[in-house]
Amino acid sequence: MDGEKIPVETTIPGRKPRIRHRGPDKYPLILKAARDLVASHGFREVQMSAIAETAGIAIGTLYRYFPAKTDLMIEVVSLTAQREVDVVAGIAMREGSAADRLGAAAWTFANRALRGRRMAHALVAEPVEPEVEAARLKYHRALARVFTTIIEQGVRTGEFPPQSERASADCIVGCLFEGLVGPLADTASDEPSLTAHAVAIITFCLRGVSGGPLTFVPQP
Amino acid sequence: MDGEKIPVETTIPGRKPRIRHRGPDKYPLILKAARDLVASHGFREVQMSAIAETAGIAIGTLYRYFPAKTDLMIEVVSLTAQREVDVVAGIAMREGSAADRLGAAAWTFANRALRGRRMAHALVAEPVEPEVEAARLKYHRALARVFTTIIEQGVRTGEFPPQSERASADCIVGCLFEGLVGPLADTASDEPSLTAHAVAIITFCLRGVSGGPLTFVPQP
Amino acid sequence: MDGEKIPVETTIPGRKPRIRHRGPDKYPLILKAARDLVASHGFREVQMSAIAETAGIAIGTLYRYFPAKTDLMIEVVSLTAQREVDVVAGIAMREGSAADRLGAAAWTFANRALRGRRMAHALVAEPVEPEVEAARLKYHRALARVFTTIIEQGVRTGEFPPQSERASADCIVGCLFEGLVGPLADTASDEPSLTAHAVAIITFCLRGVSGGPLTFVPQP
Amino acid sequence: MDGEKIPVETTIPGRKPRIRHRGPDKYPLILKAARDLVASHGFREVQMSAIAETAGIAIGTLYRYFPAKTDLMIEVVSLTAQREVDVVAGIAMREGSAADRLGAAAWTFANRALRGRRMAHALVAEPVEPEVEAARLKYHRALARVFTTIIEQGVRTGEFPPQSERASADCIVGCLFEGLVGPLADTASDEPSLTAHAVAIITFCLRGVSGGPLTFVPQP
DNA sequence: TATGAATGAGAATTCATTCAT
DNA sequence: GATGAATGAATTCTCATTCAT
Structure with missing residues (x-):
């Protein structure tokens, strides 16, 4: 109505990114x-x-x-998962043979997962929306990447036979999730038996990767 | 291994019995x-x-x-899962070495899961309520029991080294779920690469169980 | 997971059009x-x-x-408006000169609007969402179309001079809305003065269309 | 017609006075x-x-x-409207016949409204609360008063026939609003056709007031 | 005075479950 | 037994307004 100022259809300020x-x-x-x-x-x-x-x-x-709620949930998944991946990745970068580091990394994950069971379960097997699911998947992939790296190093040095590192890493993640997080989610097993279970699982993984009769022994 | 079915329990104690x-x-x-x-x-x-x-x-x-809706969902999980377990169990009871049968059982599971992805995903990674979750868990356990049986036989005959059969079976289930169902749920990978992936995963499992350099070769 | 039936991603039944x-x-x-x-x-x-x-x-x-609420509001506008348009259109189709019918149609509209003021106001000057606004606009246009028709007939018979029938019809609608609905929405004027006001407005319209000194006289 | 402003009242009785x-x-x-x-x-x-x-x-x-927000909105309406009324009133007080000035005033309004469409629409057809609506109404009335003044002068000099000046002025405002602001609010018509439309509308108004075959010709 | 984080009443919409016909 | 219209608790998200700093 006023000739002097014709504001163009602009975005309303302060609409979306309010986080400041x-x-x-x-x-x-x-x-x-x-x-x-x-x-x-x-x-x-x-x-x-x-x-x-x-x-x-x-x-x-x-x-x-x-x-939105979705954003908060994504943040919860991302942050929590990132912390786990970071810790496991830290172990993976240490000195030692690929088998040792693989075992140590898996052992660390297992112990942390056995604490905070409910959260681990939520991160592993309780998707909600596609977007949260995507964040959860990223976690799986990030964890697998850590193991992929170790396996690749082992293959390069001849410690492990040639293999699909991606598949093996997925398997390790699957072993840990299924063996430690999923079924045990609501079981109240005693400490020692859980430890033995974890040792058996990691041994399985070492053998799966190495194709040899390795046995995992947790380092104190 | 006897011929009896490995049932996914259905009845929920303390619920109004289903109407006949x-x-x-x-x-x-x-x-x-x-x-x-x-x-x-x-x-x-x-x-x-x-x-x-x-x-x-x-x-x-x-x-x-x-x-109630929950009851229907439980029934869906139970029936669908039972059918899968039945098929895999059928394979497991055939003639042949433990390794052969283990590979064949896993291969069968993998192929069926790669079809019907959505349902597989729902059975593996989409729990809703605790009660449905419980039914889902029974499926995992029933599947693991099939593998436990094979492994026990292999250990008994000396084909496989002594091990925690329960842990190994969990690992196999975890490998199959994580490797085939979870990450691939929405990926549209091509047929051949999925097959190769499945082969690599089953090879991993065979090595994990045997502690030796076995390699899986799908039988036509 | 079940090879026999792979349902394609279909629409969930019973989602949208529940009205039955x-x-x-x-x-x-x-x-x-x-x-x-x-x-x-x-x-x-x-x-x-x-x-x-x-x-x-x-x-x-x-x-x-x-x-959704929007749909209900649209229905309210459409139905109410349609009724008004129908009545006015009925008058427009009667016997008589174009001027007579134009006057009678406007007079009918005016009388109906003076009753049900609040609703008339809502239909005329209280948009809410773009979709409801669109329905409201249709009403304006439909009403204008009735007048356009009368004017066109009048022009064809020489009763009215050549003109932009569309513009004239818009003017008539505007005169009626502004003169009867808008300003009076909350005024509590007395019956006789409102009648006189309506007569004056319709006279204005007749003169605007005819370019001559016509005067509107309401028929009893 | 005297030189004093035709004010759109601003102060709302019974409200906390604006802070100075x-x-x-x-x-x-x-x-x-x-x-x-x-x-x-x-x-x-x-x-x-x-x-x-x-x-x-x-x-x-x-x-x-x-x-409160309402107060701010009222102020927006009042100020913006006042500016429009001022401009139109300025035209109305120039030299010339009543018809000329009426046409020029309407023409000015039309041109300003066709720019700043969104604001014009807000002022004409987008009330929110009763209080803002009241301010909007004052704008309508103030605008009508300008036209009333011109018409009264025309009637006094015999240029226009006797009539309800109030009703005629309302009609002119209604013609301008309905013809130029409402329906066109979201239409993206081209410049020339809009101009022709405005000319037709103003011609309608001149005839409505004069009862004769006047035709509006915009002065450059 | 200025600030802007915090508030919370309120509105739209969903869907498992019930029950009169 | 079957039906499906009706129910309403529950949940997410918005935005004008307040008030401690």
């Missing part, structure tokens, strides 16, 4: 609440209202930090 | 509709109304046969 | 409730919950008949 | 931001946060100048 903080940053608080809730109840059972309540904030505040 | 009928039994009709829908859309996406419509009956009728 | 009724049809009930509420409170103030309550049904039932 | 400040007056800054945003997105789409961001101030500051 200075003062008290509730981000870690929210993430912790979400993590805890997922770890104890799984993805499906967690409502935004519960997360807000657990974090001691209002729902609206939640949405200042995460534009 | 006289006249036209819509039970298989409903189950088929539910199965098809789960196979094509996954557990989460299937509503009772959709199942009823697909089965060509009214929602109310659905509830005459299954007191 | 046999028994007690709440459709008119809902529409009446929505109409009444819009007529008394305008579009903005009407919540689905209020409509459900007014109709004496549950919210879920509402959604059996209308998949 | 000493230091840097952000008032015009905010108003400009709000105006621009309304002009490009309409009332409904504009959030206080967006206005604050556009104005480069904090939300809290916004609320120091306007106690």
